[in-house]
Amino acid sequence: MTFIRTVLSLTLLAGLANPAAAQFGIIEQGAKRAKQVSDFNWSDEEKAALGAKVSTLVRQRYGVVQDTAVHKYVTLVGRTVTDKSTKPGLPWTFIVLDTDAVNAFAAPHGYVHITRGALALMKDEAELAGVLAHEIIHVTEEHTIDALKKNTIKSAAAEEVAGGNAMIEFLANAAYNNILDNAYSRGDESAADTMGITLISKAGYAPQALGNFLTTLAERNKSATEKRGLFSSHPEMEARQGKLGAAIIKGKLSGTQLVSERFKTTIRYKPVPQSQIATVEAGTKGLAGGSSQKGSTAKDSKSTSTAKAEAPAEAPKKKGFGLGRLVSGGGSETKSAQVVGSGGARGLDPEKDAKGGSNPAVVAVKFTPAELQAFKKAGSLT
Numbered sequence: 001m002t003f004i005r006t007v008l009s010l011t012l013l014a015g016l017a018n019p020a021a022a023q024f025g026i027i028e029q030g031a032k033r034a035k036q037v038s039d040f041n042w043s044d045e046e047k048a049a050l051g052a053k054v055s056t057l058v059r060q061r062y063g064v065v066q067d068t069a070v071h072k073y074v075t076l077v078g079r080t081v082t083d084k085s086t087k088p089g090l091p092w093t094f095i096v097l098d099t100d101a102v103n104a105f106a107a108p109h110g111y112v113h114i115t116r117g118a119l120a121l122m123k124d125e126a127e128l129a130g131v132l133a134h135e136i137i138h139v140t141e142e143h144t145i146d147a148l149k150k151n152t153i154k155s156a157a158a159e160e161v162a163g164g165n166a167m168i169e170f171l172a173n174a175a176y177n178n179i180l181d182n183a184y185s186r187g188d189e190s191a192a193d194t195m196g197i198t199l200i201s202k203a204g205y206a207p208q209a210l211g212n213f214l215t216t217l218a219e220r221n222k223s224a225t226e227k228r229g230l231f232s233s234h235p236e237m238e239a240r241q242g243k244l245g246a247a248i249i250k251g252k253l254s255g256t257q258l259v260s261e262r263f264k265t266t267i268r269y270k271p272v273p274q275s276q277i278a279t280v281e282a283g284t285k286g287l288a289g290g291s292s293q294k295g296s297t298a299k300d301s302k303s304t305s306t307a308k309a310e311a312p313a314e315a316p317k318k319k320g321f322g323l324g325r326l327v328s329g330g331g332s333e334t335k336s337a338q339v340v341g342s343g344g345a346r347g348l349d350p351e352k353d354a355k356g357g358s359n360p361a362v363v364a365v366k367f368t369p370a371e372l373q374a375f376k377k378a379g380s381l382t
């Protein structure tokens with residue numbers, strides 16, 4: 001199959017063929033291969049390698065805003081939050097993606113990506129902290145790796161997967177597709193929300209900020225979804241807001257800071273209505289495969305994206321509960337059915353399939369611990 005060739009060629013090209021692979025051998029039964037994935041033991045080095053590869057794929061897909069001031073600001077906010085997390089010492093990297101789409105993605109070992117389209121919708125720093133915190137929890141609780149193991153079992157069962165570095169190559173591609181599809185479990189999404197607002201409240205931010213952002217997001221998508229004939233009500237959103245409100249009461253979360261002034265000074269992007277987001281054409285360079293089961297790379301996108309467009313009735317794994325899924329009309333199953341109904345639509349998701357910038361380079365950010373402390377103090381944060 002195509003993907004086996006992709007894995008093998010990547011492995012060979014990168015000189016990653018590993019003697020350790022031999023000890024895994026070629027396992028002939030699918031169940032054993034699935035177990036091989038689920039039992040894969042991760043060292044910190046392997047998690048770091050996986051996160052770096054996934055981040056590279058995300059950055060190649062959407063590009064990176066080449067603005068040092070924006071990256072420094074987002075990183076200072078992110079580090080204010082991670083300092084309250086269970087893993088303050090991870091090599092946290094905050095990346096602003098160059099696209100109008102509204103989304104955020106976590107990758108293992110400290111990579112947090114947020115789109116400038118998401119920044120454009122936010123009113124204050126607390127909302128930014130809330131969305132970053134949601135992704136930070138996906139990292140610290142290793143939801144990224146859990147989703148990978150769970151969602152990759154089926155494909156691993158159907159493919160031949162070697163061990164060591166070849167396994168990481170295989171999983172990096174799968175993880176990339178997972179995060180674009182927001183393939184976390186509902187429970188992990190809910191945990192990311194409630195644990196995330198607990199984190200920002202500890203830092204001094206108002207925990208209501210995440211819910212405020214989600215409200216703005218739902219409003220922003222309302223007209224677009226009605227225009228497309230999708231359901232105008234979002235029961236998932238109501239349930240999510242209800243859980244956020246309950247967590248604030250139960251946890252006695254008492255943060256109060258919104259910090260809007262310096263946010264507005266630094267973040268000056270203008271939101272683009274969902275219906276006006278430019279999308280990449282199916283099959284063009286940079287459009288990632290739509291299915292985590294296929295595990296395609298960006299270069300291998302044509303077949304999978306075409307397949308998705310032609311076979312919208314194929315049941316998705318599950319409805320996501322994150323930023324992108326939440327706002328696109330109640331899950332891809334619903335959306336797919338209605339895309340069929342609308343006739344003219346090309347089956348593209350305006351958020352996931354949005355056009356991105358062309359420069360994938362990470363923007364280096366430097367600041368001293370004293371600078372971070374001063375940043376917190378200026379925002380009345382801790």
Ligand SMILES: [Zn+2]
Binds near residue numbers: 134138192321322323
């Ligand atoms: Zn999430």
